[in-house]
Amino acid sequence: MAISTERADVVVVGAGISGLVAATRLAAAGHDVRVLEARDRVGGRTLNADLGDGKIVEVGGQFTGPGQYAIQRVAAELGVSTFATHDTGASLLELNGRARRWLVGRPWIGVTPTVSYLRAQRALDRMARRVPAEAPWLAPDAARWDGQTLGSWLRRHVRSPRARTLLTMAVRAVWSIEPDDVSLLHILACISAGESLRRLVSTRAGAQQDRFVGGSQRIAELLAERLPEPPRLGHPVRRIVQDGDRVTVHADGLTVSTHRVVVTAPPMLASRIDYQPALPPGRAQLLARTPQGTTLKCLAVYAEPFWRRTGLSGQVASDTGPVGAAFDNSPPDGDPGILLGFVVGGHARRLLDLPPADRRAAVLTCFARWFGAEALTPQRFLVGSWSEEEWTRGCYAGYFTPGTWTSHGPWLRRPHGRIHWAGAETATRWIGFMDGAVTAGERAAGEVCAALRAEGAVSEVAR
């Protein structure tokens, strides 16, 4: 197989939002950038499914909300506007297989669990305010908080079992993991980077408040279209060799000789690239201790949003599962009607053991339990099974296991020679979100610009 070798100032590995933003900034600074992407499409963890008639639905990351200035700024620059997530009508809360309407301010779960939940939420927010999102290991209680799982903290500090259940459901919905998987400090860092737990879990005034018209992947597509050089698709990067002042990036079918590299792949993928010289042990351990959440994002498409007729919003939070959180994910005009079910954390791990038909049945059974038998016969049923995707391996994002932030945190954004790190996991605001992908890409592009300027490398290569 003949491998063509190209030259460029900078190579960006990954054509998700983080990589495309980095490439855009680097190109704007006058650098010759090559974006290499393993998949045959751009967008990374964002993906639009075409429903015909100009309608789409998002199979990957989709929500945005107050405080997510970076992704909203980029979208606005591209002419992509937002619309409100459907949030009219009653939401359902299902505990132990029993679903009831849950009107804001009128919880039926009982006073004690409600108070207990709110106190825990406040306690986590208060602790999070002491965690600098850009350096969680510097928090005054970093060692103590990093030495335990969030699950340990919940068992210790939340007396009401029902409140613990509600918090577990929130953790699953926001991070797609179980409280026992993750360092308490990591959750606090994410809360700190996302303003408050309430903001993270909420639709109205929260991180699920809005969606992008035309779908979130549109942002990546438009960024890619405007690059001087289109991303090179279908070229998974296998090896990055640094030798003197050059870096050679070996992808399937393509080799690029360059000065600087920005790797945007999530940790489980970044750890599979063969780096020469090898990654220092601190960074290798960081990647080995940052697994990714487990999500199946399931979409059932109906002729119309029939649940709205009975005054339901389509939003559900369930401890019963396998769907742990549901939304009305219809297009702005409500045509067609689309139910979105997130199967996350432990529920997702179990669902992955089933064949596709059984997964579909299990999810539609949830929808039918909440919205009636009509839910059993969608026109279409789509699943984004992100942990089965070779070039993602887990969603929404990488998370830190106990002991990792305090042992290896300083490695997160530290360049490895001429290799710089981006991707939503390296963000300091909205860690793991599309917004974090943007700021991480911008930060890495800034590092590379500064380094190239310092070296005067531009003149040599680009002229």
Place this chain on the structure above:
Amino acid sequence: MAISTERADVVVVGAGISGLVAATRLAAAGHDVRVLEARDRVGGRTLNADLGDGKIVEVGGQFTGPGQYAIQRVAAELGVSTFATHDTGASLLELNGRARRWLVGRPWIGVTPTVSYLRAQRALDRMARRVPAEAPWLAPDAARWDGQTLGSWLRRHVRSPRARTLLTMAVRAVWSIEPDDVSLLHILACISAGESLRRLVSTRAGAQQDRFVGGSQRIAELLAERLPEPPRLGHPVRRIVQDGDRVTVHADGLTVSTHRVVVTAPPMLASRIDYQPALPPGRAQLLARTPQGTTLKCLAVYAEPFWRRTGLSGQVASDTGPVGAAFDNSPPDGDPGILLGFVVGGHARRLLDLPPADRRAAVLTCFARWFGAEALTPQRFLVGSWSEEEWTRGCYAGYFTPGTWTSHGPWLRRPHGRIHWAGAETATRWIGFMDGAVTAGERAAGEVCAALRAEGAVSEVAR
């Protein structure tokens, strides 16, 4: 580059003890086996350093003890005998920079901490007896024990700070990690697989009781010499493609078409191989949630074991570090004198940030603190920095982060099509030890023999 393609019944990835034992068993069963090894030597995490005059010292795994029947049986078959780890004289215990002699049965750490330590040890042993090492997720309290770090358990159940310190030192020495890194259930599974915590931490009547004459790597070398086909060195495996009833193993410079594969690489390396079809998400997540410990094994060689003159055994346990545990690692005849210092866990992570000269100075400063200024001027100073080794990436072994055993444990030994899994991490006795490497290799060889017999594949290929 021309790649030669070979054919074989079975390919074994990795020429450590686990791979070589598997290959030996497969060859004995009449199968044509090819062992592919990334390094230019056999032995994996065992390594002898030649000191001249027929003397060696072990830079990798070296100890064995009561109950380790498998490795001792294999060694005996090869004519490799054992000798007792030097254990005469007083050992030192250093707390907060103050080292004192620690005679068995006469602790000076105080009655309360001693009682507290022994109670915690008994409690862990009692819990471990309820954990089946072959399926820790089936323990009655598996979810609760897997949902917390060992650190959380220590803080909760061990009142005496000094006892907690001693237990932390034991964890570092036995697992090369910090208590906050690891699932309590994992530690219990390892204790269950190693009989008792006391056995794991002890020299006399424990896992450090004996060493192999000629060094542990001799076992691997002799196994390799007796294989019909010598291991192919310097061929890191990059990709394993399953297609119908054939498997193609792509290594640098060599491709082998085969029926079955045994992967023995530790988790951080196994996760970097490109599997087609991809690993199922459960197994991919298991590997992503099994980082490896951090160890620098430091060896200072002196004309003679001068510490013995003052009645010291050479054994030290220290909370001060960077050396956390030391041994007299001289050859059987005490010539030359060799001090072994294990820098493990957090101490190791910090030492890795220093250049080699500073690492050496830090370790020798420890030795001098304990044994006098004579220790500052060894004839030779050797370091096995296993997390910097590209083809190990962490020692002693992979460990399970919280939530991993209960979420992904059943994937540990489940074959991926025609790929079987060995290596010390997959053992059900002496998990992570050389003994575990042997039984894991034998188990995987048995799986492959049974599968090949069932398919009648032998006749097709080997005839």
